[in-house]
Amino acid sequence: MSIPDVIRCAYAELVVTDLAASRAFYVDVLGLVVTFEDDDAIHLRAFEEYLHHSLVLRRGDTAACARLAYRVRTPGDLDLAEAHHRALGVRVERVPAGATRGIGEAVRVQDPLGFPIEFFHDAEHVERFTRRYDVHGAGAISRLDHFNVVTPDVPAAQRYYEGLGFTVSEDIEDAAGTVYAAWLYRKATVHDVALTGGDGPRLHHIAFATHERSQILHICDHLGALRQSDRIERGPGRHGVSNAFYLYLRDPDGHRVEIYTHDYYTGDPDNPVVRWDVHDNQRRDWWGTPVVPSWYAEASTVLDLDGVPVAPQERTEAREADVTIGADGFSYTRPDEGFKLGAQV
Ligand code: 4SX
Numbered sequence: 001m002s003i004p005d006v007i008r009c010a011y012a013e014l015v016v017t018d019l020a021a022s023r024a025f026y027v028d029v030l031g032l033v034v035t036f037e038d039d040d041a042i043h044l045r046a047f048e049e050y051l052h053h054s055l056v057l058r059r060g061d062t063a064a065c066a067r068l069a070y071r072v073r074t075p076g077d078l079d080l081a082e083a084h085h086r087a088l089g090v091r092v093e094r095v096p097a098g099a100t101r102g103i104g105e106a107v108r109v110q111d112p113l114g115f116p117i118e119f120f121h122d123a124e125h126v127e128r129f130t131r132r133y134d135v136h137g138a139g140a141i142s143r144l145d146h147f148n149v150v151t152p153d154v155p156a157a158q159r160y161y162e163g164l165g166f167t168v169s170e171d172i173e174d175a176a177g178t179v180y181a182a183w184l185y186r187k188a189t190v191h192d193v194a195l196t197g198g199d200g201p202r203l204h205h206i207a208f209a210t211h212e213r214s215q216i217l218h219i220c221d222h223l224g225a226l227r228q229s230d231r232i233e234r235g236p237g238r239h240g241v242s243n244a245f246y247l248y249l250r251d252p253d254g255h256r257v258e259i260y261t262h263d264y265y266t267g268d269p270d271n272p273v274v275r276w277d278v279h280d281n282q283r284r285d286w287w288g289t290p291v292v293p294s295w296y297a298e299a300s301t302v303l304d305l306d307g308v309p310v311a312p313q314e315r316t317e318a319r320e321a322d323v324t325i326g327a328d329g330f331s332y333t334r335p336d337e338g339f340k341l342g343a344q345v
């Protein structure tokens with residue numbers, strides 16, 4: 001059976017409890033562009049995006065992730081996505097165009113990891129603000145880059161995504177072969193989805209890209225000037241994995257948003273995989289900055305296709321925060337010899 005041709009991660013839908021507070025963060029501070037808004041939802045896009053939205057904020061009683069959507073190359077890929085997931089034995093729904101405003105016909109599944117995933121091809125086009133420097137501002141966000149999901153069994157999750165044609169770019173392991181995290185892509189960047197080992201399904205973060213590091217620094221300055229430095233959870237810094245420059249923010253409901261730039265091209269078929277030892281203290285921050293405990297522990301609840309929260313399953317394998325010294329990621333437990341930093345395989 002052939003598999004759907006997934007182009008890239010395309011949009012997320014987050015349930016938020018106070019639309020005005022979320023608007024103040026995503027629109028007034030981060031500068032995302034409003035495509036549509038009413039009393040129930042705000043549809044947002046970044047400056048280079050010409051599809052209707054890359055983020056939907058929907059008002060609800062409890063904060064959660066309602067959907068992670070991937071775009072497929074042709075309408076026929078929807079049939080392939082449907083057949084592929086029926087064969088996997090998971091719940092599948094076909095929804096008509098407009099089920100989400102601006103999005104064409106779609107296939108929705110609760111994937112084997114428990115996440116509400118959508119595949120769509122058609123979407124309404126809107127103005128692409130690439131050259132609208134008059135409205136960009138110094139912290140301009142250009143596009144959605146990736147999703148990061150928490151799941152107990154990273155190798156099983158990796159098999160699901162590889163079954164959909166994704167390729168691993170980097171991962172974090174230990175000498176015993178325990179996999180703590182993996183990064184997989186369809187578009188030619190380091191990832192469209194990252195798998196973080198932990199109690200799941202939960203959404204760890206969504207990430208938006210900027211063009212330049214200076215734009216990330218400006219977002220920090222901007223939050224400081226607004227006396228909102230508590231929105232900054234981790235960073236700014238340089239990732240080991242992906243080599244990207246990063247910043248993690250928490251929105252008013254605690255949903256984590258990463259601002260990310262400067263990863264690398266992965267589009268050739270022989271792109272080398274980078275394997276990191278979990279004991280390498282530069283894997284998650286190239287400068288050795290400790291990872292804050294909340295970053296390992298906290299993540300957003302996900303909803304099933306009926307909008308009901310999914311209870312997370314516990315991770316039974318070793319947890320990264322426990323195997324690195326002090327549970328804060330400030331790990332100097334790597335052996336002095338025997339392996340290279342970020343070894344290419
Ligand atoms: O913390 S890591 O350096 O492993 C990392 C986390 C790398 C890339 C990401 O997008 C991320 O969220």
Ligand code: FE2
Nearest residue numbers: 148194207258
């Ligand atoms: Fe990320």
